[in-house]
Amino acid sequence: METLLEMRNIVKRFGNLVANDHIDFEVRRGEIHGLLGENGAGKTTLMNILYGIYQPDEGEIIFEGKKVRFKSPKDAISAGIGMVHQHFMLVPRMNVFQNIVLGYRTPHDPLINQKWVEERVEALSEKYGIDVALYETMMNLSVGEEQRVEILKALFRDVKLLILDEPTAVLTPQEVDSLFYALKSMTKSGLTIIFITHKLKEALKVTDRITVLRRGKKVGSVKTSETNERELTRMMVGRDIVLDITKPPREFGKEVLRVEDLWVKDERGNYAVKGVSFSIREGEILGIAGISGNGQRELEEAIAGLRKVEKGRIILDGQDITKKGVMERENIAYIPEDRIGVGLAPSLSVLENLMLKDFKKYRKGIFLDFGEMEKRGRELIEEFSVKTPSLHSSAGALSGGNIQRLILARELSRNPRLIIASQPTRGLDVAGIDYVRRRLIDAVMKGAAVLLISEDLDEIFQLADRIAVMYEGEIRGVVDRERANYEKVGYLMAGGLEVTA
Amino acid sequence: MRDIITPIASIAASLVVVGILLAAIGINPLEAYAVMFTSSFTSKFGLAELCVKTTPLIFTGLAVAIPLKAGLWNIGAEGQLYMGAFAASVVALYSNLPGYAMLPAMFLIAAIFGMGWAAIPAVLRAKFDLNEILSTLLLNYVAIYWVEYMVYGPMRGKEVYNFPYTDLFPDIATLPRFFGTRFHLGFFIAIIIAIAIYYLVNKTDFGFSLRVVGANPRAADYAGISRQKVIIYSMLLGGMFAGIAGMIEVSGIQLRLRPLISTGYGYAGIPVALLASGDPLLVIVSAALFGFLYVGGSVLQTTYSVPVAIVYVFQSLIVLFIIAGQSLRRRG
Numbered sequence: 001m002e003t004l005l006e007m008r009n010i011v012k013r014f015g016n017l018v019a020n021d022h023i024d025f026e027v028r029r030g031e032i033h034g035l036l037g038e039n040g041a042g043k044t045t046l047m048n049i050l051y052g053i054y055q056p057d058e059g060e061i062i063f064e065g066k067k068v069r070f071k072s073p074k075d076a077i078s079a080g081i082g083m084v085h086q087h088f089m090l091v092p093r094m095n096v097f098q099n100i101v102l103g104y105r106t107p108h109d110p111l112i113n114q115k116w117v118e119e120r121v122e123a124l125s126e127k128y129g130i131d132v133a134l135y136e137t138m139m140n141l142s143v144g145e146e147q148r149v150e151i152l153k154a155l156f157r158d159v160k161l162l163i164l165d166e167p168t169a170v171l172t173p174q175e176v177d178s179l180f181y182a183l184k185s186m187t188k189s190g191l192t193i194i195f196i197t198h199k200l201k202e203a204l205k206v207t208d209r210i211t212v213l214r215r216g217k218k219v220g221s222v223k224t225s226e227t228n229e230r231e232l233t234r235m236m237v238g239r240d241i242v243l244d245i246t247k248p249p250r251e252f253g254k255e256v257l258r259v260e261d262l263w264v265k266d267e268r269g270n271y272a273v274k275g276v277s278f279s280i281r282e283g284e285i286l287g288i289a290g291i292s293g294n295g296q297r298e299l300e301e302a303i304a305g306l307r308k309v310e311k312g313r314i315i316l317d318g319q320d321i322t323k324k325g326v327m328e329r330e331n332i333a334y335i336p337e338d339r340i341g342v343g344l345a346p347s348l349s350v351l352e353n354l355m356l357k358d359f360k361k362y363r364k365g366i367f368l369d370f371g372e373m374e375k376r377g378r379e380l381i382e383e384f385s386v387k388t389p390s391l392h393s394s395a396g397a398l399s400g401g402n403i404q405r406l407i408l409a410r411e412l413s414r415n416p417r418l419i420i421a422s423q424p425t426r427g428l429d430v431a432g433i434d435y436v437r438r439r440l441i442d443a444v445m446k447g448a449a450v451l452l453i454s455e456d457l458d459e460i461f462q463l464a465d466r467i468a469v470m471y472e473g474e475i476r477g478v479v480d481r482e483r484a485n486y487e488k489v490g491y492l493m494a495g496g497l498e499v500t501a
Numbered sequence: 502m503r504d505i506i507t508p509i510a511s512i513a514a515s516l517v518v519v520g521i522l523l524a525a526i527g528i529n530p531l532e533a534y535a536v537m538f539t540s541s542f543t544s545k546f547g548l549a550e551l552c553v554k555t556t557p558l559i560f561t562g563l564a565v566a567i568p569l570k571a572g573l574w575n576i577g578a579e580g581q582l583y584m585g586a587f588a589a590s591v592v593a594l595y596s597n598l599p600g601y602a603m604l605p606a607m608f609l610i611a612a613i614f615g616m617g618w619a620a621i622p623a624v625l626r627a628k629f630d631l632n633e634i635l636s637t638l639l640l641n642y643v644a645i646y647w648v649e650y651m652v653y654g655p656m657r658g659k660e661v662y663n664f665p666y667t668d669l670f671p672d673i674a675t676l677p678r679f680f681g682t683r684f685h686l687g688f689f690i691a692i693i694i695a696i697a698i699y700y701l702v703n704k705t706d707f708g709f710s711l712r713v714v715g716a717n718p719r720a721a722d723y724a725g726i727s728r729q730k731v732i733i734y735s736m737l738l739g740g741m742f743a744g745i746a747g748m749i750e751v752s753g754i755q756l757r758l759r760p761l762i763s764t765g766y767g768y769a770g771i772p773v774a775l776l777a778s779g780d781p782l783l784v785i786v787s788a789a790l791f792g793f794l795y796v797g798g799s800v801l802q803t804t805y806s807v808p809v810a811i812v813y814v815f816q817s818l819i820v821l822f823i824i825a826g827q828s829l830r831r832r833g
Contacts, residue, residue: 306722326725334723342723345716352712356724359709367704 001028004192005050005161010059012045016400017427019045020056021216027161032183032193034207034224036200038236038291038455040426041213043196044086047163051083052076064160082154083163088146092139096132097121100153124155127189128182144175151182155191162186163194168202169293180206198291200229200236200494212236233490237457245437245462248445252465253282256449257303257418262312264298272298274473275312280418280449285440287464288453288475290493292423295473296453297337300420303451304334317417330357333416335407337423337453339400343407346396350388351377353395354410384409384439401432408439419443422453437463457490469493507830508776511822512790519815528805536804537797547796549682553754555785555792557582557763559691560746561770562777562784563698564615564739568633569779570702571735572715577622577637578743579767580644584618585611585744586751587648590656590667590758593674593751600673607674607748615744616737618644623736627729633736641767649760656758666759676753687749692785694742699781711735743767764795765813772820791816 005027012020020042027033035043048054050061052070061068063079070076073083090099097114100121106113118134125131130148138146147167154162164183168176183193183206197203203210204224212219212235219235257280264273272295280286290296301307303314305326314322321329336342344353354377355362362369377391386405388398395406404424411419421440425433440463444450454460460467461481468478469492476492488496520530541547564578589607592598598606622636649665658668676685702708714721714731721728750762769791776790777783798812 304723305725326723329725336723341717342719345713345720347716348712352709355709356713356720360706363706367700368706368709370704 001030003027004029004064006062007046007050008060008062010046010049010061011057012042012049012054013057016429018216020049022059023213023216023218025211025218026221027192027194028209029192030187030190031208032187032195032206034203034210035194035196035213036198036203036210036232036236037213038198040215040292040455041198041236042216043198043213044165046213047083047165047194047196050076051081051163077157077159080158080160081163082157082159082161084147084150084154084165084167086165086169088150090138090146090149093137095135095137096141096149097134099138099149100156104157120156121152124152128155128185129178130182144171144179147171147175147179148182155186159191161192161194163196165196166198167195168197168199176202198236198494200232200491200496203232204229229491229494229496230487233487233494236494237486237490245434245441247441247463247465250283250445252284253447255279255281256317257451258313258315259303260313260315262299262302262314263310264295264302264307265310266295266298271310272473273302276470276473276475277312278468278475278478280451282447282449283444284466285444285450285452285464286478287460287467287481288451288470289457289460289467289489290453290455290470292337292455294470296422296470298473299470300334300336300422300451300453303418304332304336304420305329330414331417333411333414333419333448335404335411335419335421335424337426339403339407340396344395344403347394349392350381350386350395350398350406351391353406354380356410357414358410380409380413381406383413385435401428401435404428404432404436408436412439412443415446416443416448419448419450420453421450423455424452425454425456425459433459457486457493460489461486471495507823507826508778508787511776511819511826514822515815515818518818519811522811522814523807526807528807533801533805533807534797537793537800540800541793541796545680546682549680549684550796551789551792552688553683553685553792554795555789556685556687556691556753557746557750557766558769558773558788558791559695559785560742560749561766562773562788563695563770563781564741564743564746564767565770565774566739566777566779566781566784567698567702567711567742568735568739569774570708570715571711571731572718573626573732573736574634575619575637575736575739575743576634576771577619577640577767578739578746578770579763579765580637580641581615581618581740581743582747582750582763582767583641583644583648585615585747586758586762587644587651587747588614588744589748590670590751593670594656594667603671603673604676604752607752608745611744611748612741613744615740615742615747617740618744619736619740620733623733623740626736627732645760648758648762652759658757664759667757669757670752674752675756676749678753683754685749685753687753690745690749694745695781695785698738702781707731707734743770769816772816772823775820775823 003026007025010020010023023046037043049056052073052075068079101112101117106116121134130152132148132152167179187193195207207224209221209223211221260277262273262276263271266272276299288296298307302309305324309322313320340346351374355373359368362373374391381388384405386409387402424436440450452463465481466478467481467484467489469476469489523530523533541551561578565575568575589611592607592610621640622633625631625636626633652665652667656667658666660668676687678685702711710726710731713726714728718728751758755762773784773787773791776787794812794815798809801807802809
């Protein structure tokens with residue numbers, strides 16, 4: 001088969017983060033090519049570059065034998081590339097017909113040639129087995145139907161290459177089957193498809209070849225017929241232990257946190273945490289492994305007091321805190337995944353951010369004692385080596401590593417009983433990663449309990465005393481670190497069903 | 502230092518654009534600006550008028566600035582001002598309070614009515630997440646027409662020859678004036694309140710919470726700061742000062758209630774607060790600048806017959822340039 005697309009040596013940086021690190025990517029005409037990797041591996045970034053949303057910092061793109069540069073999605077579309085995003089780009093108040101035609105020039109432009117559109121849509125529907133009700137308002141459609149509209153919209157524009165970003169994330173199993181059927185029939189008539197996913201099974205089921213990315217780098221490309229879940233897991237999660245940190249042996253003390261049959265909803269009102277139970281003791285680190293979006297955020301927010309618990313109980317040091325507010329959970333430290341968006345007020349000063357949770361303690365009469373706050377702030381940036389020009393410079397100007405140190409300084413200095421650390425080292429450089437991990441170990445040595453939520457299996461294996469895998473809102477078995485097996489945990493993370501002993 | 506560049510550049514750019522407009526209608530802009538300047542700063546009456554115009558602008562500037570610190574847009578200072586003026590007028594005309602209690606009572610009732618008027622959008626925003634820009638803006642019309650109705654109807658005075666005015670306030674309900682000009686006590690009250698608010702915002706735990714909510718609402722939730730409380734309190738404070746502005750206008754300048762007691766002071770509070778980037782002490786400075794524009798604008802009208810609307814052009818331009826400058830900075 002001839003090569004349709006080649007991306008050579010693509011580099012894309014966001015500040016200090018290298019999202020795509022010299023990636024070579026090649027797609028052949030008429031295949032379904034799986035792009036596999038964990039969240040944050042760089043899959044979507046790479047495809048956004050191809051689709052003209054981002055400009056690469058280095059590298060080139062060759063499409064149909066010609067070197068191309070897409071300055072915007074418009075260029076990509078006119079070259080014959082379509083993309084269906086994870087979050088659909090449709091106008092809810094318009095009907096299907098209007099959404100399909102939106103931005104497209106039918107014959108007799110500026111008038112819309114309704115008959116021509118109808119015939120064309122009908123032909124496409126028939127050819128690929130995609131049914132849509134052309135005059136139904138988008139708002140009344142199910143998610144699966146919306147996706148079909150997105151696909152049809154792309155086909156309507158005569159694409160040669162169709163990019164699907166995590167298309168199954170929102171679908172029911174039946175919808176997944178019919179999507180796969182449609183994809184197969186599209187390739188039969190010459191269309192090429194790139195299928196972005198982090199689910200192994202789906203990649204194995206529907207693709208012809210698979211390229212695996214990990215931490216912004218390409219691990220390799222394989223033929224689907226010549227690989228298996230085990231090999232793909234290894235490629236996806238990798239095994240390169242960056243750092244060597246020794247955990248001193250400890251005695252675990254009494255139970256600090258117990259979570260009993262916890263049910264929590266996400267923003268859309270669906271259950272994201274479905275009956276989760278576990279406990280953590282003094283001096284213990286419980287690692288929750290899993291791909292982001294499987295209910296981890298809702299779980300940690302519920303424990304931190306930021307999200308309502310629908311059912312179940314949270315018990316901290318023997319006290320039921322299920323209904324308590326954040327202020328009443330001051331024994332819980334929370335290092336959120338979204339450091340800048342949640343853990344920081346970026347336009348405020350370093351000092352104000354250090355005092356975000358404790359400022360009320362510095363009240364003296366009606367005023368706050370800023371002298372005392374500054375004294376404490378200076379101690380904290382010293383102790384946690386936060387590099388900042390001054391206590392009064394804005395916190396948002398700090399580097400990623402220093403922002404995390406600032407958050408650690410604030411959270412850990414309050415002598416918490418429980419520390420929730422969510423993706424605590426994501427995006428940090430080696431020194432930063434090392435620092436954060438050592439701090440967490442220090443904290444458990446002093447008797448705190450740690451709930452470590454991470455997609456990084458190396459991190460889980462390095463730090464955790466027990467490991468739980470979270471998948472689709474449930475916890476799939478809790479295992480002691482010594483008895484846990486790297487491949488098996490990775491397999492469970494990717495949706496494998498087997499329960500480890 | 503970059504914080505200062507945007508407002509100054511915005512003023513300069515607005516001066517240039519207004520200058521072009523003046524030139525287009527055949528007026529030498531430099532000469533016109535010179536006339537504006539000398540008439541405001543070189544005579545006792547000019548300075549007094551400057552302070553007279555600056556006073557309500559300090560209050561309405563604060564009325565916008567405090568919610569702005571919490572990330573909220575109070576577009577309703579105008580309406581809150583009218584409600585304050587209305588309430589103060591009712592007390593002044595119908596209460597028969599003794600002299601020592603009259604002004605304090607007017608002050609208090611105006612504050613309460615301004616607060617009450619701001620409480621509606623505040624609660625709607627805090628409880629139901631209803632956009633406060635729309636609700637505050639629309640309530641302005643209700644308040645303005647309410648005052649109009651009152652002075653055309655129930656509150657119309659007996660000695661006003663059928664004009665839509667109330668009777669003049671009794672002397673005990675008017676603010677003391679000084680130097681034989683219209684310069685009145687309200688100016689000092691405004692300055693004192695602005696300084697107090699500076700301490701409130703920068704030195705108290707409420708101010709701390711306010712700034713966290715404004716900087717990142719999600720971080721406020723995360724730190725356990727009650728966002729609803731901050732939203733409501735900051736809007737109430739804002740409404741209170743707009744209400745006080747209304748009382749000060751009727752009892753210091755107009756000495757009666759009538760339609761159009763405010764020539765857009767409430768709306769002018771928006772550029773005043775923006776130009777000061779919400780800092781209560783800087784609000785005094787930017788209010789003085791806008792006060793100067795009002796005084797200078799009416800001088801332009803008498804000297805060159807330029808409609809006073811040129812002042813509103815200037816105000817709007819400053820808002821535009823500040824917003825443009827901020828978005829440029831965010832990108833740069």
